[in-house]
Amino acid sequence: MTDLDLAAVRAFVAAVDEGQFGHAADLLGISQQAVSKRIAKLESQLGAVLFDRVPTGVVATPAGARFLPHARSLLAVADGAVAAARDVPRPLRVAVQGERQGAMERMRFYLDHHRDSDTEIVISNVFVTSRDMVVHGRADAAFARAHGGPNPLPPDIAAAPAYLDPSHLLVGREHPLAGRSAVTLAELGASTVWIPGAAVPSEWADFYRELSEFCGVTVDTTPRSTVGAPGPDGVQAMIERIAGSDTLATVSSDHFRNPWHPHIRKLPIVDPTPAYPHALLWSTANAHPGLPQLIDHFRANYDGGIAADCWLPEDDRALFIG
Numbered sequence: 001m002t003d004l005d006l007a008a009v010r011a012f013v014a015a016v017d018e019g020q021f022g023h024a025a026d027l028l029g030i031s032q033q034a035v036s037k038r039i040a041k042l043e044s045q046l047g048a049v050l051f052d053r054v055p056t057g058v059v060a061t062p063a064g065a066r067f068l069p070h071a072r073s074l075l076a077v078a079d080g081a082v083a084a085a086r087d088v089p090r091p092l093r094v095a096v097q098g099e100r101q102g103a104m105e106r107m108r109f110y111l112d113h114h115r116d117s118d119t120e121i122v123i124s125n126v127f128v129t130s131r132d133m134v135v136h137g138r139a140d141a142a143f144a145r146a147h148g149g150p151n152p153l154p155p156d157i158a159a160a161p162a163y164l165d166p167s168h169l170l171v172g173r174e175h176p177l178a179g180r181s182a183v184t185l186a187e188l189g190a191s192t193v194w195i196p197g198a199a200v201p202s203e204w205a206d207f208y209r210e211l212s213e214f215c216g217v218t219v220d221t222t223p224r225s226t227v228g229a230p231g232p233d234g235v236q237a238m239i240e241r242i243a244g245s246d247t248l249a250t251v252s253s254d255h256f257r258n259p260w261h262p263h264i265r266k267l268p269i270v271d272p273t274p275a276y277p278h279a280l281l282w283s284t285a286n287a288h289p290g291l292p293q294l295i296d297h298f299r300a301n302y303d304g305g306i307a308a309d310c311w312l313p314e315d316d317r318a319l320f321i322g
Contacts, residue, residue, distance in 0.1 A: 020057035092290035095130035095139035102255025103143035148206030189216035
C-alpha cells in the first residue's frame with residue numbers, strides 16, 4: 001500500500017489548476033523547486049508521469065487527468081477531517097460532471113446570488129462520477145440523473161429536479177442532414193449517432209440505451225482514438241472529426257458547452273425533444289448547514305415548463321413532470 005503525501009497531492013492539483021509550476025508555487029506560498037520536487041515524489045509513488053510540458057507551462061497527461069478527481073477528493077476529505085477536529089465549518093462541496101456541463105453555469109449563478117455561501121465546486125469524470133461522489137460522501141450534493149446506471153441510488157439519497165437539457169444533433173457541413181433546420185425524433189431513429197462516452201456503464205449510457213429503445217436510433221460507442229485521423233484528445237477532437245465527416249453525427253445538449261467549429265451544424269431534435277434530466281442529489285443524513293439553501297434555490301428555479309414537449313426516460317418522469 002502506498003501512503004500518498006498530501007502536500008504533494010496539493011501541489012499537483014495547484015499545478016493543474018494554474019497551468020504552471022511557478023503559479024502553483026505562488027498559490028501555495030512555496031518555491032517552484034519545492035513544487036517540482038513534490039510532484040516528482042508523487043509521480044514516483046504512483047509510477048506514472050502526471051504532466052506534459054507545453055509552450056504555456058504544463059498540462060496533465062492522461063494518467064494525471066485520471067488521477068485529478070481522486071486528488072481533489074483526497075484533499076476535500078483531508079480538509080474536512082481537519083475542520084471536523086477543530087469544529088470549524090467546512091465548505092459545502094457540490095459535484096458537477098465537468099466544466100462544460102450546464103450545471104457549472106447554474107452553480108456560478110447560485111454563487112453570484114449567494115455570496116455569503118461557503119461553497120466549492122468539485123469536478124468529477126466518467127470514472128468517478130458526480131453521483132458516486134455524493135453516494136460515497138465525497139460531495140454534499142451533486143448534479144446527476146437520479147435513475148439508471150450500474151448501481152441504484154441508496155435509499156438515503158434524495159433528489160430534486162434541477163434542470164432539463166434538451167438535445168440536438170451535431171453534424172458536419174457535408175452531412176446529408178446539414179441543410180435541415182431540425183430533425184424529428186422519428187428521423188433520428190433511422191440514423192446512427194456517435195457517442196463514445198456511452199461505452200462506460202453509467203446513468204447517461206442508460207439514457208442513450210433507453211432513447212435507442214424508444215425511437216430506434218443506433219448508438220455507436222466506438223472510442224475516439226479509433227475513429228478518424230489522430231488528433232487532440234477529448235471533446236475538441238470529437239467535434240473536429242464530426243466537422244470533417246459526411247457520415248458522423250452525435251447527439252449533444254443545449255446546455256453543454258461544445259467547442260465552436262465553423263463546419264459544425266446544430267439541428268434541434270423535435271416531436272418530441274429528448275431531454276436529459278439533471279437532478280440535484282444529496283444524502284438525507286447530511287447535516288451541512290449550507291445544504292438547505294442550495295436545495296431550496298434549485299427547487300425554486302427548476303423550470304419544468306418545457307417538460308411536456310420532451311421525451312424523458314420513464315423512470316425520470318415522476319420527478320421532472322410530477
